[in-house]
Amino acid sequence: MAIEERDPHTGHATTGHEWNGIKELNTPVPRPVYFFLATTFLFSLFYWVLMPAWPTGVSYTKGLLGIDQRTTVAENLRQAAMERAVWATKIEASDYSVIPADASLMQVVRQTGRTLFGDNCAACHGANAKGGPGFPNLTAGSWLWGGSPEAVAETIRVGVNSTHGDARVAQMPAFGKDQMLPRSDIENVAAFVQSLSNPSIATGPDAGKVAAGRQVFATNCTACHGEAGKGNIEMGAPDLTDTVWIYGGDRQSIMTTLYGGRQGHMPTWEARLSPLDRKILTLYILDLRRRAP
Amino acid sequence: MISTLTKGERELAIVILGILACVGLAMAAAGRADPLGAHGWLIIALCVPMIFFVIAGYYTPQPAEERLSQYYDDPSKAGIIAAMVWVVFGLFVGDWVAWQLVYPDLTFDAAWSSFGRIRPVHTTSVIFGFGGNALIATSLHVLQRTSRARLPDQLSPWFVLVGYNLFCLIAVTGYLMGVTQSKEYAEPEWYADIWLVIVWVVYFLIYLRTLARRKEPHIYVANWYYMAFILVVAVLHIVNNIAVPVSFGHAKSYSLFSGVQDAMTQWWYGHNAVAFFLTSGFLGMMYYYLPMRAGRPIFSYRMSIISFWGITFMYMWVGSHHLHYTALPQWVQTLGMTFSLMLLVPSWASAGNALLTLNGAWHKVRDDATLRFMMVAAVFYGLTTFEGSFMAIRPVNALSHYTDWTIGHVHAGALGWVALITFGSIYAVVPWLWKREAMYSGRLVELHFWLALSGTIIYVFAMWNSGIIQGLMWRTYNESGTLAYSFLDSLVAMHPYYIARATGGLLFFLGAVVGFYNIWMTIRTAPAAQVSDVRTDIPVPASAGTPALQPGE
Incomplete structure (x- = not known):
């Protein structure tokens, strides 16, 4: 047996191998390594018992807690819809002329309308709805397609020059390019x-x-x-x-x-936003204009 | 370079380049109306000059038999230079992308410079261009020394190195033309993928052929990791890229997988690319250059065993943690999450083994920026693996997923671990390879270290903040029970962090430029009269009397 070599600094023996000057110590694995390894293994074991975990051919182990992400998300959505129903049913049922007088409903419109607008309309009309080159300012000026709540709601529903069957269609002719005027x-x-x-x-x-x-x-x-x-x-x-x-x-x-000439485009929102969302947006936009300085 | 090849190898090189040029011509003809054709011309444009280069050196005298008494390091040298070129380019593009997020007008209204195209240029350049070249270069260097065997021949390492860089070039130029599979870190299309398989198999064979002729009874840990890296990357690459091209004249292809199976295959690939490319390979690097530079034995062989098998076994399972709360069945998510947690201890054992190896050499860490690069890399490795396991926990992931936190996590690993261990290793190996006393300037190494470290910290802290703010904003409800913030609101909140991130990236980029200059000047200075560490390039016989290397090796 070869003479055991010890590292003077740590006092541990080497494994006896050397690669281009590199040696390895035969230091035992520190106990915490085993402890934490065992802890993570045990945690995983418990987790597998409680949650859906291992495939069993056509099915899988369902776990003792019976948790399933699909039912969880369905339940969460149902809960959220129930919480929102307090005001949602009121907004859905009330007329456009009534809602602006109801302070509590208008708070919902201002809160929810702001994020709806930010996520769906702001890319063109701007975060403050003041528009930009090529996109109408919604807070000032006259309405292209009418400013009554019904007209605004209809514009949101069908869009302008969009793919919708009932789309609002408009075109400013190209008087110069098409040689209609000198x-x-x-x-x-x-x-x-x-x-x-x-x-x-x-x-x-x-x-x-x-x-x-x-x-x-x-x-x-x-x-x-x-x-x-x-x-x-x-x-x-x-x-x-x-x-x-x-x-x-x-x-x-x-x-x-x-x-x-000009031919502006606004997408149809009928397939992307619910009637309630579109109603909130309509109220939100009209409210913005009412409150615009 | 050609003078180190034998006559037969020179002939074979001309044949291979000729075949490649013909393939390029066929691609140029078949893909006339497609980016594939442009890549055909690119291949021709690279292969034809190389053919002339080989022919020009064809009649130089053949290498003498003495070559067999020395390791073959020329490919490693070229790989180091290629890695440094790629890193400067890749970091520049990366910082440009980062500034695009601050000032979107920085695309200058061109298609090729849009975010979606140059982001993969950045990732491919730094991961595959920089990381890959550094891994190939160092692995060939380490392999010979820890096996006490010369590379099996002179041509195959060049084939791997040149072929690999051709792959990277096709990938990067393809993105700029809009060619992509849209799979993260697996963007290159079918023809580039096939080429990489050929290159990779030759790389693996170099490893096996050298190890088979090793003069050491045991295979050193670094080689376990390098082998795992090469083998598993081959498996991942082949499976994830199975696809049917639209035609042989089109760059576009369609994946074999679709829907959630495609997502799962992609993230099985994606996370194991992190595991076996960005972790395993660089652990191999660390296991050689850190103890060499510190002059200390590895802290514990037994810890190496636990870490290696823990990492290789557990990592394979964790890819599904990229798909928490998606259409992926929950049981797959459970496995991804739990294996991610079990992975933590072997990962920390690796980091711990590296840091404990430095016991008895901490004074060197204080004085030597090269060793400090490696030490800090091990710390970041530990931090990042902890963070990764933490983020894999489903409820944590519910907050962190899709946010900048993920970007911060990736860069803690990519900058803090991968890049720092590579720079440390390169600063160690460059004087050895080019037979210099030391780097051209130790102060510049020191400067690079502080630029890199401060850049990493600024970057990572910016993204932690930004990511957590984003995550919280996206899940905040108002009293009406609807979302309190629009996506735009969160984007506005990100703006200052995007500036900080791009600034951190700029510092890191500047560090790499300093490193490039320093390496360049080291190569340009005259070799040292007396090479200090002869041991590192001439095999030392195990016992007197046996020749170091046999003829034919």
């Missing part, structure tokens, strides 16, 4: 459109363009936007006389809109 007409009508919300333009250096544009507007635009440019909620045509713009109200933006 460039000079587009420049003139752009000046006129801008003067609708900014009367000072009509008396400024562009007064001539505005006057010429009035004619172009009367023959080409009034069918949708109306004689006075106030828009038409039947066709989703925006009011051009207010200062709220979806695609920008500066001259260049208006020119771009006239030249290339």
